[in-house]
Amino acid sequence: MAELASEREGLIKRYEQGPTKLRDAFARVPKEAWKWRPGPGKWSAQEIVCHCADAEMNAAARIRYLVAEEKPTVLGYDQARWAEKLDYHSARVELALATVDVVRAHTTSLLRRLPEKAWSITGTHTESGPYGAMDWLRIYAEHLEKHAGQIDRTLAQWRQEETRPGVRE
Numbered sequence: 001m002a003e004l005a006s007e008r009e010g011l012i013k014r015y016e017q018g019p020t021k022l023r024d025a026f027a028r029v030p031k032e033a034w035k036w037r038p039g040p041g042k043w044s045a046q047e048i049v050c051h052c053a054d055a056e057m058n059a060a061a062r063i064r065y066l067v068a069e070e071k072p073t074v075l076g077y078d079q080a081r082w083a084e085k086l087d088y089h090s091a092r093v094e095l096a097l098a099t100v101d102v103v104r105a106h107t108t109s110l111l112r113r114l115p116e117k118a119w120s121i122t123g124t125h126t127e128s129g130p131y132g133a134m135d136w137l138r139i140y141a142e143h144l145e146k147h148a149g150q151i152d153r154t155l156a157q158w159r160q161e162e163t164r165p166g167v168r169e
């Protein structure tokens with residue numbers, strides 16, 4: 001039990017630190033590279049940040065449904081369609097970053113006051129089946145870390161294109 005609780009606390013810490021990693025990664029991207037896509041079907045740095053904000057709002061709702069509903073259902077969504085239909089390139093990226101900060105801070109405070117038994121709750125994900133509070137925590141503890149890394153790789157690719165002669169028209 002103590003081992004589980006310390007694994008959980010480690011994951012909650014990573015979860016809590018995620019927004020800083022995302023913010024730092026995006027701050028390294030020059031404005032002229034915000035909307036640059038590495039290839040067809042790939043997201044720009046701005047789209048990645050807007051995806052993170054929408055994922056954050058979904059995640060915040062998911063843990064609340066899990067904890068507070070009797071037969072919790074977690075809604076799946078098509079993230080590529082969201083990026084397109086919600087036109088992430090016309091969004092205000094600073095509001096997306098602020099959303100991530102506030103929603104995650106508010107949810108971190110919820111996680112720290114959940115009763116022990118909440119962590120064994122399992123609900124149903126509309127696409128993938130059984131989905132528990134610990135599954136939720138493992139996914140979102142690393143979600144922003146993964147996307148911060150994706151922003152770094154996108155920036156590196158953009159720089160390569162910038163310095164390669166003759167590829168720009």
Ligand code: NI
Nearest residue numbers: 051055143147
């Ligand atoms: Ni994601």
